[in-house]
Amino acid sequence: xxxxxxxxxxxxxxxxxxxxxxxxxxxxxxxxxxxxxxxxxxxxxxxxxxxxxxxxxxxxxxxxxxxxxxxxxxxxxxxxxxxxxxxxxxxxxxxxxxxxxxxxxxxxxxxxxxxxxxxxxxxxxxxxxxxxxxxxxxxxxxxxxxxxxxxxxxxxxxxxxxxxxxxxxxxxxxxxxxxxxxxxxxxxxxxxxxxxxxxxxxxxxxxxxxxxxxxxxxxxxxxxxxxxxxxxxxxxxxxxxxxxxxxxxxxxxxxxxxxxxxxxxxxxxxxxxxxxxxxxxxxxxxxxxxxxx
Numbered sequence: 001x002x003x004x005x006x007x008x009x010x011x012x013x014x015x016x017x018x019x020x021x022x023x024x025x026x027x028x029x030x031x032x033x034x035x036x037x038x039x040x041x042x043x044x045x046x047x048x049x050x051x052x053x054x055x056x057x058x059x060x061x062x063x064x065x066x067x068x069x070x071x072x073x074x075x076x077x078x079x080x081x082x083x084x085x086x087x088x089x090x091x092x093x094x095x096x097x098x099x100x101x102x103x104x105x106x107x108x109x110x111x112x113x114x115x116x117x118x119x120x121x122x123x124x125x126x127x128x129x130x131x132x133x134x135x136x137x138x139x140x141x142x143x144x145x146x147x148x149x150x151x152x153x154x155x156x157x158x159x160x161x162x163x164x165x166x167x168x169x170x171x172x173x174x175x176x177x178x179x180x181x182x183x184x185x186x187x188x189x190x191x192x193x194x195x196x197x198x199x200x201x202x203x204x205x206x207x208x209x210x211x212x213x214x215x216x217x218x219x220x221x222x223x224x225x226x227x228x229x230x231x232x233x234x235x236x237x238x239x240x241x242x243x244x245x246x247x248x249x250x251x252x253x254x255x256x257x258x259x260x261x262x263x264x265x266x267x268x269x270x271x272x273x274x275x276x277x278x279x280x281x282x283x284x285x286x287x288x289x290x291x292x293x
Contacts, residue, residue, distance in 0.1 A: 046073035047081040054084070063094030074105060079114035082106070086120060090129070099130030110141060118145035119153045126156075126166075135166030146177065154181035155189045162192075162201075171202030182213060190217035191225040198228070198238075207238030218249060221291050226253035227261045234268050243272050247280035248287060255288075 050069035053062045067088050073081030086105035089098045103124050109117025118141045124130050126138035139160050145153035154177045160166050161174035175196045181189035194213035197206045211232045217225035230250035233242045247268045253261035269277060 043073040043076035043078035043081065046070070046076070047078045047084075050081060050084065063088070065094075067094035074108070077112070079109045079112040079117060082109035082112070083114050083117040083120060086117065090120075090124075099124070101130075103130035110144070113144075113148075115145040115148040115150045115153070118142070118148075119150050119156075122153065122156065135160070137166075139166035146180070149184075151181040151184040151186045151189070154178075154184075155186050155192075158189060158192060171196070173202070175202035182216070185216075185220070187217040187220040187222040187225065190214070190220075191222050191228070194225065194228065207232070209238070211238035218252075219287075219291060223253045223256050223258055223261070226250075227258065227264060230261070230264055230268070234264070243268055244276055244280045244283055247272060247277065248283040251280065251284045252287060252291075 053066035070081045070085045086102045089102035106121040110121045122138040122141035142153040158178035178189040178193040194210045197210035214225040214229045233246035250265035
């Protein structure tokens with residue numbers, strides 16, 4: 001038991017050290033101590049060794065080595081390692097792609113209450129990868145992850161309710177889940193919530209609220225939100241009409257090749273002076289410099 005406690009203390013200390021260069025070596029030495037007293041904690045050690053190889057902390061990235069250690073932890077019941085091993089099989093990282101094997105490990109993680117495992121298992125059921133396609137089962141697992149605060153799962157629930165996919169169509173429920181994800185900074189959910197306010201789908205129509213959420217998503221680089229925000233400024237919907245801001249946001253959205261945003265930018269430009277266009281171009285550069293990568 002003393003050795004087990006020492007190993008636990010080492011594990012905690014090494015996690016706090018954020019995988020300093022010598023930390024991985026210490027983890028590997030600890031992992032090699034497969035004595036029965038320490039066995040209960042080795043799943044954590046194995047998991048963090050796998051993370052080291054997975055994320056290049058202290059060692060060169062090595063997917064096969066990461067999978068080796070994830071498997072050791074997963075076989076001892078570490079939910080995070082089970083999820084990571086499932087993802088490895090799904091993507092072919094360190095092992096050949098095997099969707100059924102991926103689902104097997106994701107299911108183990110999900111049954112233990114791991115939110116990532118639940119979310120990823122939901123994706124598997126929704127897409128029919130490794131299991132028969134089953135939107136209802138997907139929603140079941142997304143809900144479990146969403147109730148634990150997973151923003152992706154919350155966003156997916158919003159889509160499910162918006163489309164009536166796996167659940168009865170319910171625009172109010174869709175907006176509710178999008179808000180939860182939007183409050184956590186998910187740009188897709190912010191854009192969708194903005195659209196809901198713009199159309200009055202599931203929430204009272206409120207153009208100011210729509211523009212507010214589009215701005216949050218736009219500032220994270222969401223092209224559709226940038227387009228919509230530009231349109232809002234062009235027409236004075238939810239914000240004061242401002243051709244410079246409208247052109248700037250439409251121009252930013254068009255950078256990725258969106259034809260509709262380019263058309264919007266060109267339409268706005270027809271109502272602007274050369275001075276305004278120059279100002280808008282400068283403004284677009286200023287905005288781009290602040291957009292979250």
